[in-house]
Amino acid sequence: MLKVNELSGGYDGKQIVKNMTFHVEKGKILGILGPNGSGKSTLLKMISGVLKPTRGEIMIEDHPINSYDIKQLAKKMAVLPQLNASVFTNSVYDAVSLGRYPHQSGFFSTWSKEDENLVNRAMESTGVSHYRNRHLEFLSGGEQQRVFIAQALAQDSELLLLDEPTNHLDIAHQKQILDMIRMQVELNGLTVVSIFHDINLASLYCDELLLIENGEIRAFGEPHEVIMQDQIADVYQARVVTYPHPELPKPQITMMPTNELEQKQSTINKNNFKITDEYVKYISPSPLKVISSAVHNAGIGWYDTFLNRAIAPEYDIYNVKEETEQFLQHNHFSPTNTVVMLTAVKTKCAAIQHFSKDNVEISVMVTAGVGNGVDVTKAYLREDEPHIGTINTWVFINGKLTDEAFIQAMITATEAKTKAMADQQIKDPLTNTTATSTATDSLLIAATQQGEEMPYAGPITEVGKLIGRAVFEVTVSAIKKYKDHTIL
Numbered sequence: 001m002l003k004v005n006e007l008s009g010g011y012d013g014k015q016i017v018k019n020m021t022f023h024v025e026k027g028k029i030l031g032i033l034g035p036n037g038s039g040k041s042t043l044l045k046m047i048s049g050v051l052k053p054t055r056g057e058i059m060i061e062d063h064p065i066n067s068y069d070i071k072q073l074a075k076k077m078a079v080l081p082q083l084n085a086s087v088f089t090n091s092v093y094d095a096v097s098l099g100r101y102p103h104q105s106g107f108f109s110t111w112s113k114e115d116e117n118l119v120n121r122a123m124e125s126t127g128v129s130h131y132r133n134r135h136l137e138f139l140s141g142g143e144q145q146r147v148f149i150a151q152a153l154a155q156d157s158e159l160l161l162l163d164e165p166t167n168h169l170d171i172a173h174q175k176q177i178l179d180m181i182r183m184q185v186e187l188n189g190l191t192v193v194s195i196f197h198d199i200n201l202a203s204l205y206c207d208e209l210l211l212i213e214n215g216e217i218r219a220f221g222e223p224h225e226v227i228m229q230d231q232i233a234d235v236y237q238a239r240v241v242t243y244p245h246p247e248l249p250k251p252q253i254t255m256m257p258t259n260e261l262e263q264k265q266s267t268i269n270k271n272n273f274k275i276t277d278e279y280v281k282y283i284s285p286s287p288l289k290v291i292s293s294a295v296h297n298a299g300i301g302w303y304d305t306f307l308n309r310a311i312a313p314e315y316d317i318y319n320v321k322e323e324t325e326q327f328l329q330h331n332h333f334s335p336t337n338t339v340v341m342l343t344a345v346k347t348k349c350a351a352i353q354h355f356s357k358d359n360v361e362i363s364v365m366v367t368a369g370v371g372n373g374v375d376v377t378k379a380y381l382r383e384d385e386p387h388i389g390t391i392n393t394w395v396f397i398n399g400k401l402t403d404e405a406f407i408q409a410m411i412t413a414t415e416a417k418t419k420a421m422a423d424q425q426i427k428d429p430l431t432n433t434t435a436t437s438t439a440t441d442s443l444l445i446a447a448t449q450q451g452e453e454m455p456y457a458g459p460i461t462e463v464g465k466l467i468g469r470a471v472f473e474v475t476v477s478a479i480k481k482y483k484d485h486t487i488l
């Protein structure tokens, strides 16, 4: 649809855009990214024909843009510039109707039903219909922005050029406008070239991205090829980290403050544990980074309160979400800051120990209800109702773990737990083989994320060695306590 070939140009003889070559296929969205002053708007001005290039070519459907006259070009291409306050003399309806200008031979005289429909549809899809008779100057910045987008859509062209379309918009309207543009792309084959300052939005909505640095193309490709941590950090001169979007294969970035946020000094301390009849509780003076398979706030997050709650055998597990929220509120724990595990084991059977070696310190808590051991390699033979039995394991680590280290810590802790099951000769009652777990075990690894970085946590590392030993010893101790209180 659009081809840009060795394009250069700027103002008063000064080159701003330098030798750019790229193309956009019909029905795709290209996002233009780059720091302030890198030449994004200048590039867009050249594509829209407002600024003449000094070198190179711009082709729309294989014809140079200067082979189209102004009206032909306007039918091919609609442009949404950055907000221009001087054009605010119209009503919303009049402003959107201006989008139909290129399709008129003598304005108003040839105003057709189709023109009227397109204007109404554009106002509806941008959510501005109910302001149709209001003057633009009485609308907020975000509302005006939506009117100009409606105007560009009413133009019903094949190529839409947008300069920061979501500027001034709140997140609901950002989503509304970008979803709507995406729909026009999918349903009608609209092609879009848009400048974005928000890298995450660009990643979410664009098929391809063009990253500009000092007027030159630094990267051109799919979001995962452009939004790379080191590349973005280098071009924008800002420390950033990329992370996966929870639902889509579109990388996202987050800023890292240059000065570490004033974090309260946090260490793992055995005295932070409290045991009541209702629960084992650990409260950290500042949030810990956690990965867990808990029943409340599972997954990865930052939390400062941890509960291993003893529940009665008749506990209604199907109502666990609501019941846990009620329990937390009733007991004045913050539902968003607390991780909760459940156990049928009495809290007095919890084993807790603190370990340290050289610079590494960890605390481990285990409750081990091993009445229904399962040999995981033979679990496929089970067809009966699942028997609840749970080993809950918490590992608190003084240190800064990488993602790899968190995962390795989980592996190391699980292997140590399995070894403890074997050591205590816990059997799977169905197969009479050594049990490796129970059917509903939970594991939590939490780290202060302060101090020295621990890149790995397998048994080759100091922290891995400590986790292996600690989880084994504390699980053995918890199994013994459980056996002492229960007739197996």
Ligand SMILES: Nc1ncnc2c1ncn2[C@@H]1O[C@H](COP(=O)(O)OP(=O)(O)OP(=O)(O)O)[C@@H](O)[C@H]1O
Pocket: 011, 016, 034, 035, 036, 037, 038, 039, 040, 041, 042, 043
């Ligand atoms: N009309 C103009 N005359 C002279 N120089 C200009 C003009 N418009 C922009 N420039 C200069 O060209 C360079 C690129 O500006 P441009 O507006 O293309 O950057 P941008 O990447 O869109 O920036 P921003 O993210 O701040 O909008 C800047 O140094 C700017 O000062």
